[in-house]
């Protein structure tokens with residue numbers, strides 16, 4: 492067989508596979524509709540989105556993935572199929588820290604897939620309020636953020652908000668040089684958030700020393716300006732490039748590749764155990780010698796790993812400290828529940844912010 496006959500044969504095979512895929516995806520979508528009908532009859536429509544179930548599906552895909560696609564790619568594809576199926580039940584409305592084109596938006600799309608209705612809001616407070624009022628089903632906010640510098644504000648919001656953490660998203664921070672043209676010649680200004688500029692300093696020093704660096708409020712805003720002004724470029728994400736119709740003049744210009752930011756999904760719902768969960772707590776203790784040591788001892792005694800601890804002033808009194816603690820496991824797990832009961836005895840204040848599946852996509 493010559494080359495063109497070989498290609499023709501393979502393409503015919505691909506067409507047949509796509510026919511089967513389409514049939515299977517449609518069958519899956521009809522199953523999701525059946526689930527929706529059952530939930531409706533049972534009056535469980537508040538629970539139509541099930542982060543625990545979705546996490547289990549994605550974990551299974553990773554486990555069974557035969558390749559050659561990577562586990563990440565396989566999970567991402569099934570993520571999109573689930574997103575489209577869920578939208579048949581009811582499209583999710585997601586509020587995120589905007590503007591359009593930020594990494595928070597990328598994180599929202601990564602977590603929920605593209606079949607959502609998303610709203611860009613101007614501040615973290617507004618995202619909390621939108622979800623609290625029921626105007627959005629869920630919100631996405633940065634928590635350990637190397638680009639937008641708002642970690643503390645998100646943590647502070649949990650002190651007074653009744654919302655729960657329903658999920659987490661790990662988003663690789665990949666920064667590109669974006670512009671209207673096709674190369675870097677003629678660029679006089681580079682816009683970005685100041686931390687993104689800092690993260691690409693070496694690349695900019697080597698390749699664009701002549702251009703003025705201008706810090707703006709977000710990478711989305713930088714992309715908007717680069718799209719509107721000639722002689723300008725932005726350091727921003729791929730999402731920003733798509734949204735503002737910009738070209739990637741240089742890819743992955745961050746000085747330290749592998750940089751990841753963590754985002755939280757906030758909602759009014761508590762999430763059932765998925766088998767691979769994390770729990771976030773807010774815990775306060777009097778400032779006495781050994782207080783933190785005593786406070787955390789129950790985790791050690793019950794064999795629970797702590798993955799993060801962050802301290803903040805409580806604003807309730809000069810002697811109080813508040814700690815944001817992440818542990819492995821679900822608050823409903825026997826060991827975790829026992830440790831939390833002991834912790835409650837020792838703490839002056841304890842709030843479980845949520846148990847949720849660890850990031851799967």
Ligand SMILES: C=C(O[C@@H]1C=C(C(=O)O)C=C[C@H]1O)C(=O)O
Nearest residue numbers: 523526540541544545573576577
């Ligand atoms: C189908 C369900 O509802 C939703 C859709 C899912 C899917 O498409 O697989 C999974 C969980 C839910 O978010 C379900 O609860 O099983």
